[in-house]
Amino acid sequence: MSQRTVREVAKPNENEKMEDIRTPFSEFWRKFKKQKTAIVAALFICLFFITAIIGPYIVPYDVAEPDYDHILEGPSSKHWFGTDAYGRDIFSRVIVGARISLAVGLSSVLVGAILGSILGLISGYYGGWIDNVIMRIADVLFAFPGIILAIGIIAILGPGLYNVVFAVAIFSTPMFARIVRGSTLAIKETVYVEAAKSIGTKDKRIMFKHILPGTFSGIIVYFTMRIGTSILTASSLSFLGMGAQPPTPEWGAMLSSGRDYLGVASHITFFPGMAIFVTVLAFNLLGDGLRDALDPKIDN
Amino acid sequence: MFKKVFVLFLVMALVVSSLVGCGNKTDTGAASQEQKQEATEKTQDESKTPAKDNKDIVIAVADTFISMDPHDTNDTLSYSAQKTMMQGLVGFDKEMNVIPVLAESYEANEDATEFTFKLRKGIKFHDGTDFNAQAVKVNIDRLANPENKLKRHSLFAIVDHTEVIDDYTVKVVLKEPFGAMINTFAHPAAMMHSPKALEEFGKEVSRNPVGTGPFVFKEWISGTYLKVVKNENYWKPDYPKVDSITFKPVKENGSRIAMLQTKEADFIYPVPAEQIEAINGKDGVIVETKPSIIVRYLAMNCNKKPFNDVRVRKAINYAINKEAFAKVVYGGYMEKMDSIIAPNTQFYSKQENTYDFNLEKAKELMKEAGYENGFETEIWSNNSSGTIKGMEFLQQQLAQIGIKANLVPMESGTRLERIWTVENPEDAELQMYYGGWSPSTGDADWGIRPLFAGESFPPNSYNTAYYNNEEANKWIKKGIATADNEERREAYEKVQEIIWNDAPWAFLGVNLTMGGRQEYLEGVYLLPDGSLSVEDAEIK
Numbered sequence: 001m002s003q004r005t006v007r008e009v010a011k012p013n014e015n016e017k018m019e020d021i022r023t024p025f026s027e028f029w030r031k032f033k034k035q036k037t038a039i040v041a042a043l044f045i046c047l048f049f050i051t052a053i054i055g056p057y058i059v060p061y062d063v064a065e066p067d068y069d070h071i072l073e074g075p076s077s078k079h080w081f082g083t084d085a086y087g088r089d090i091f092s093r094v095i096v097g098a099r100i101s102l103a104v105g106l107s108s109v110l111v112g113a114i115l116g117s118i119l120g121l122i123s124g125y126y127g128g129w130i131d132n133v134i135m136r137i138a139d140v141l142f143a144f145p146g147i148i149l150a151i152g153i154i155a156i157l158g159p160g161l162y163n164v165v166f167a168v169a170i171f172s173t174p175m176f177a178r179i180v181r182g183s184t185l186a187i188k189e190t191v192y193v194e195a196a197k198s199i200g201t202k203d204k205r206i207m208f209k210h211i212l213p214g215t216f217s218g219i220i221v222y223f224t225m226r227i228g229t230s231i232l233t234a235s236s237l238s239f240l241g242m243g244a245q246p247p248t249p250e251w252g253a254m255l256s257s258g259r260d261y262l263g264v265a266s267h268i269t270f271f272p273g274m275a276i277f278v279t280v281l282a283f284n285l286l287g288d289g290l291r292d293a294l295d296p297k298i299d300n
Numbered sequence: 301m302f303k304k305v306f307v308l309f310l311v312m313a314l315v316v317s318s319l320v321g322c323g324n325k326t327d328t329g330a331a332s333q334e335q336k337q338e339a340t341e342k343t344q345d346e347s348k349t350p351a352k353d354n355k356d357i358v359i360a361v362a363d364t365f366i367s368m369d370p371h372d373t374n375d376t377l378s379y380s381a382q383k384t385m386m387q388g389l390v391g392f393d394k395e396m397n398v399i400p401v402l403a404e405s406y407e408a409n410e411d412a413t414e415f416t417f418k419l420r421k422g423i424k425f426h427d428g429t430d431f432n433a434q435a436v437k438v439n440i441d442r443l444a445n446p447e448n449k450l451k452r453h454s455l456f457a458i459v460d461h462t463e464v465i466d467d468y469t470v471k472v473v474l475k476e477p478f479g480a481m482i483n484t485f486a487h488p489a490a491m492m493h494s495p496k497a498l499e500e501f502g503k504e505v506s507r508n509p510v511g512t513g514p515f516v517f518k519e520w521i522s523g524t525y526l527k528v529v530k531n532e533n534y535w536k537p538d539y540p541k542v543d544s545i546t547f548k549p550v551k552e553n554g555s556r557i558a559m560l561q562t563k564e565a566d567f568i569y570p571v572p573a574e575q576i577e578a579i580n581g582k583d584g585v586i587v588e589t590k591p592s593i594i595v596r597y598l599a600m601n602c603n604k605k606p607f608n609d610v611r612v613r614k615a616i617n618y619a620i621n622k623e624a625f626a627k628v629v630y631g632g633y634m635e636k637m638d639s640i641i642a643p644n645t646q647f648y649s650k651q652e653n654t655y656d657f658n659l660e661k662a663k664e665l666m667k668e669a670g671y672e673n674g675f676e677t678e679i680w681s682n683n684s685s686g687t688i689k690g691m692e693f694l695q696q697q698l699a700q701i702g703i704k705a706n707l708v709p710m711e712s713g714t715r716l717e718r719i720w721t722v723e724n725p726e727d728a729e730l731q732m733y734y735g736g737w738s739p740s741t742g743d744a745d746w747g748i749r750p751l752f753a754g755e756s757f758p759p760n761s762y763n764t765a766y767y768n769n770e771e772a773n774k775w776i777k778k779g780i781a782t783a784d785n786e787e788r789r790e791a792y793e794k795v796q797e798i799i800w801n802d803a804p805w806a807f808l809g810v811n812l813t814m815g816g817r818q819e820y821l822e823g824v825y826l827l828p829d830g831s832l833s834v835e836d837a838e839i840k
């Protein structure tokens with residue numbers, strides 16, 4: 001009896017201790033799980049990833065197989081999203097298109113983030129003329145509207161999905177560079193970096209081991225939001241005929257081929273348009289949620 | 301919920317498309333004053349009741365006009381506007397038959413080297429100059445002189461000299477026999493400028509057209525509109541029956557359709573095939589479709605493997621489902637092609653063994669030719685959305701016999717460079733070319749010689765199939781060596797048979813012309829070559 005009482009008293013104490021140990025992750029999770037929209041967005045994005053991975057194996061129709069007896073048909077139980085000008089199943093094409101959009105969005109931002117982070121670290125850590133050169137180049141790239149810059153790059157390299165990835169990566173780079181540079185400038189002055197310097201740690205090690213992890217929260221937020229924008233840009237370029245070439249089931253290309261039918265068969269543009277819209281929205285909402293969760297100044 | 305979202309989306313789409321339309325109208329940066337002027341015109345239009353109570357017609361077209369000098373024009377659209385103001389000695393009727401216009405009658409000698417025209421009397425140009433034999437000579441001399449560097453000089457390079465017999469008789473003498481010359485005179489390129497205007501404006505006649513036509517030039521603001529007004533002294537009594545015509549270039553299909561539906565335009569062309577059913581017969585809109593002389597083809601480079609094998613070329617012809625092509629790419633508005641030229645072209649002769657869709661036969665032919673497993677190739681063409689649709693269809697069809705075709709849509713500059721700057725046929729990278737051809741003289745010669753004669757390889761002309769057959773060349777020459785229609789007919793029958801059986805093209809179909817008009821507008825129609833005729837325009 002007395003033993004039990006002791007235990008009962010002890011239990012809350014234990015719990016308090018548990019809560020006291022706030023790892024960065026648990027802290028993040030505590031804040032993040034309060035954001036209902038971001039959770040929904042995250043769930044949708046998980047679904048999007050799964051679709052992208054297994055999509056091509058589960059679709060009911062071959063995405064390239066035309067069926068000239070069933071062209072421009074509206075949504076039905078046979079074709080959930082209807083068929084396009086060649087009688088191809090739009091549902092299947094939207095599903096398979098998810099992989100392309102994800103691949104293009106993810107890879108272009110990844111390349112941009114890596115390049116930008118390295119440049120931002122160098123620029124912020126060394127300062128001086130290196131900082132000047134890198135940041136002025138970034139300013140020049142900022143001065144271009146993103147899509148115009150991408151069109152310019154494609155005009156030089158020629159149309160194609162790989163070039164779209166490259167173009168989007170190029171104009172994602174300066175923003176990452178700027179974010180990382182900002183954090184670097186602050187972290188550079190902290191005591192632990194100074195301590196590392198004073199014991200003779202090499203620059204490279206300081207930059208990547210001590211400073212870079214501190215910039216992650218900024219990178220992650222921007223990274224997430226950027227994926228949405230990249231998917232949108234890649235689709236725009238395909239819409240303009242500069243990205244994916246037919247018969248690739250890329251969402252932007254599908255919109256483009258459907259626009260002649262807007263008045264008579266709007267489902268051809270509606271579903272890929274919705275797919276782009278919902279995906280970009282999800283990434284932006286998730287990005288918002290992540291920012292609130294990762295920002296130490298916001299505590300709810 | 302879903303319905304709400306859907307409606308919202310449609311509204312957004314409408315807003316976007318109308319914005320696109322606005323962008324096009326102003327994209328050439330017309331001065332604000334002119335825009336204001338246009339705006340006031342519009343409000344005037346709007347203040348009237350929907351039923352037409354004025355006689356001012358608005359015609360919306362798909363592209364901007366390039367030039368108002370017929371001698372220096374090579375686009376059908378500019379000709380459509382020019383034809384309201386200018387006329388030639390002869391012209392075409394609705395079926396592309398040659399009819400006298402400014403000439404009363406004409407005759408050719410037996411060798412087809414001399415063409416004599418008797419002119420109509422009492423006709424005056426818009427500037428008051430008399431139309432007579434001297435005026436004709438000035439115009440033909442201008443066309444025939446290579447130093448003038450006119451785009452249509454090539455049609456008249458064959459002219460040796462022009463003689464004025466008397467005030468109303470003129471004789472054109474050619475360097476060599478050319479049986480299709482009357483059709484060349486009927487071509488809009490041979491329309492007559494006022495000699496006074498030619499003297500006064502020089503090269504600038506391209507912006508100051510003065511002719512004998514039913515309408516007089518009023519104003520042209522590039523990219524915005526071109527306006528012509530009634531010619532009060534027109535030589536045909538009681539014509540024209542409308543007061544003015546305003547042409548407006550509207551590139552976006554959707555905006556053009558909307559203009560017709562809102563009665564902002566009285567006539568539009570072309571009407572995109574996929575929209576015809578949605579608008580025809582509704583709100584007083586009538587869409588008219590008629591067979592044209594424009595043929596669609598997929599040329600194959602006969603100089604190069606694997607297309608140098610006639611079995612491969614035939615296999616490709618059999619592998620393409622032409623009915624599906626018409627349905628998918630032209631919304632069903634296309635006719636079957638059963639010769640190398642369209643039925644409305646002069647001297648057309650129907651071929652017996654058609655290349656009807658037959659996959660078994662196609663595969664067999666491929667096997668015989670040693671390409672059982674197909675091959676990889678490229679299709680080149682321009683980059684408009686309609687063309688890309690056609691290319692994508694062909695890609696699907698060729699895949700059925702194992703041919704992997706990569707699509708290369710090119711903008712016009714690139715196309716020019718990669719096809720029409722290649723001097724040596726052996727260097728040509730061209731494999732397959734998807735295109736269309738409108739023989740605007742309406743004669744078999746212009747539908748065959750530039751495309752199939754051995755002398756017409758790029759860069760000289762348009763033989764993108766690099767087709768060269770001695771026998772065919774011989775008959776093509778014979779066809780133009782005489783003005784005797786029976787002899788010409790025989791020559792062209794032979795030519796068509798030979799080329800059809802050699803299959804240097806995959807023969808896809810004959811386009812239809814598609815124009816949309818308001819119920820109350822009559823007498824505006826499209827000729828089979830795709831140009832517009834408005835002389836008989838009338839509001840009822």
